[in-house]
Amino acid sequence: METNNDILAEYVEESREHLSQVESIFVGIQKSGEVPPGSIDELFRAIHTIKGSAGFLGLLSIGTLTHAMESLLDSVREGRLEMTPQISEALIEGTDALNDMFDDVNKSNETDVSGLVSVIVGLNSGTAPAAVPAPQAPKPEPKAAKHAKAEAKKAPEPAAETVEKRSVSDVLAQFPELAEYVPPEQAAAAAASPAPAPVAQEQPKKEAQQSSQPGEKHEEFLRIRVDILDRLMMLAGELVLVRNQQLMHLDQGDSTLRSITQSLDSVTTELQETIMRTRMQPIGTVFSRFSRMVRELARKLGKQIDFVSEGDEVELDKNILEAIGDPLTHLVRNACDHGVEKQEDRAAAGKTEPGKVVLSAYHESGQIHVDIKDNGRGMSRDVIRRKVLEKRLKTEDELSRMGDQDLLNLVFLPGFSTATAITDVSGRGVGMDVVKTGVEKFGGTVSLSSIEGQGSVVKLRLPLTLAIIPSLIVQSGDERFAIPQVNLEELVCLYDKDAFTRIECAGAREVFRLRDTLLPMVRLREALARVKMFDEETLSEVTEKNSEVRKEMADKYQEAEDSGHPIHYSLNFAVLRSGNLRFGLIIDHIHGSEEIVVKPMHRAVKGITLYSGATVLGDGKVAMILDATGLARHYNVRDVGGGKDSKKQQATMEDGSELRSLLLFSNGGSEQFGVSMQDVKRVEAIETSAIEKVGAQEYITLDGVSTRVVRLEDGLRVQSSSQPENMFFLIPQNARKPYGLLVEKLIDSGHYEVKLNKESYQAEGVEGTALIKKKMTVLVNLDQLMHLVDGMWYGGQA
């Protein structure tokens, strides 16, 4: 029985290849609208081969369906029928049904294909009589047809050979149409001497290949086992190391040896690159399945959706190709379900063209970009806003501060789904979140843009290969570790005093105030030393221990400074991101970046969440690759800051003051002013002579845009500027119209503890005052100030 299963498995695999060929031909026909010469023959051969083996394997439904399809194709081939859209539609449907049956081939006989078969037969017979008035009329490709006939005769013959328990007559009874193909004595002889199945199956295929027309382009492919490829890759890696050793011990004086070594060097490099390329596969293999999916979805949803794929030939690492299948499926589904509207809705919206989903892949800056574009209704910002509020993912206040892009990005939040009804297609509230995490898992990124009423584009950026990744090499204790660059946001180095004063304790954990966020800190050394997951107890123990250490350091530092021989400290940490979590990883040294070849963990140690793999460093030593997600989980890191874009992050300190990132400036006089850094888009140094007056208003031209100049004294009762030649121009972040604030001098920028005093100086356009750098500072609210200065012009738009 096992051989039977083997035969079946091989048959399914082979048939799938044929089906994908059939699909690609149909996609070509649909795309170009015409039938390329010879393609009908190809279709016929593919379907025929599938049918040939289905019979003796007892796959009745597949056999019946393929037979009907074959007959229809035969009519088209013989010129009795035109390849009308109805026919190609029916054949595509047949192909889909076949694909479905091959998904679970053992149950395929339970599938009811009679409806489809009768449609196909109807198409075939309905027009057939009219089209065959002259049987002897010259046929388009009589030769090829004859050839295929010959094959048809041969195909069932090896088929009979593999039948073990089923008699030929049984099979013939099920497939009466086969009877004419099988000469009785041949069948009997074949049944008597069972031949090995693979050979039998190979035969029709080979013939199919031989019968392909001369001049047709042949591409040579060879199926290679993945483990052999892996082994080759490993050997190439070993060769590289041997070459490195050779280079190291090279006697520069010997010119013969040097030239030999040089060629060894170049050949080795090329060999490695070539072997790497064997892992690359065209993305079209993934794209092709979506044409079928979109077709099916369109039918199910009652929409009209065209599917176009571009850049099928772009190559990606096999592992990545496998990994993007799911996220892409999600996105294409989303585009069909939520994006493209029903035809009547489209018409109502004034869209004449049919719905369209475009998948395109292309190279850009060393990465592969994949865009999923639809011309549907786009994403309604109002709906997003409503959903977010409904699900309590953000507050109204937070939403009101968000820019358009931030608002769009909310769909990536876990638990967000805009589908009004949960359909069986999509809308389980996990969609985009899963896409994002799925893509980020292998080092890719997702971005989204959408114009309401015109459609959406989701852009995926993917690494070329997973096998080689850029990473940062760091050290903790005696060991070096690799941190994948995708997880890395920035590196922070604290010197001297900062090394022990800037890390603070918040509850049981250590935190660092990085600009406007509180960053939970993870000490790699402690994480490595403790096998058990961190709980509150371990955390506070670690935190306590390290705050002791910090105190000691502080004492020592002070002592050394007092004695006149200051000692220098430094503390490095890397800011890592895993999903929505950010944390600082304290390490001993930073070595620099290196392109590393990732090797998976040995199965005996795979359960350790801290690592995502191992690699061999340049000097031949093995280093572990740290997994940011695993590390965060192990250290029990939780988000202490909240979303990056919310002002909530201005963490409130115990005494009611908050940490804020401010830009401090003066307007000529002695007063000090501050604005929130988040409100400032950029600062330009300008010359006041460039300011032009239009009526009472002043303008300056920046990047070709006339920008309204607002002066502080226009809105606030403060000393006016002495108007020196060089001044600064603050351009606000959320400006609806171009305007900027003219200031005389920039003082400083940074994080300041702000204890806002709202009583001492009250005015519109002012948040309040605070003591910053031992000076009373007026905190200006840019938005309000603009309202004040030009209520009509600015506020009227709001």
Add this chain to the structure above:
Amino acid sequence: MNYEETDQAQNASMQMCTFRMANRLFGVNILDVKEVNENTNVTPIYHAPSDICGYINIRGQILLVVNLRETFGFDHGHKTGSSGTSKVVVFKPTVDEPFGILVDEVCDVVSVEQSRIVDRRAGESNPSDSVRELRRARDGIVFGVCPLEKELLLVLNARYILAKQLADNK
């Protein structure tokens, strides 16, 4: 290669690669052994079970190194053989994913008749001390004992060495 195929192979001899660890003599089927390497530059794998030394790089291939001393609960500390450094016995890929074991000293290749290997799982009326000790620690790894001229040879089955880690992982 199958240790249990005793019927026909009763008198067949088996080539054993022998090595010393904590003053005991061990042997593994030489057909399972790929090579013997110097133990250099082990990268520890934090959080791994204590009997896993870490990873080493042998010609570009990353190899897991197991310290059987820990597995068996022998006295700690690395006692090295005459050469001064410990060695790694590397197993073939047919045995498991690439791994090796840390040994103090690699000894001769010994040919033993399979019939002389006493399966410790059978008739153990009077098991030797060392066998009893091993049984306490690990099951399966020690396949049997074979008395040589001067001492006992503990026959290990390389295929079971990582079995426990895998069980732990599940």
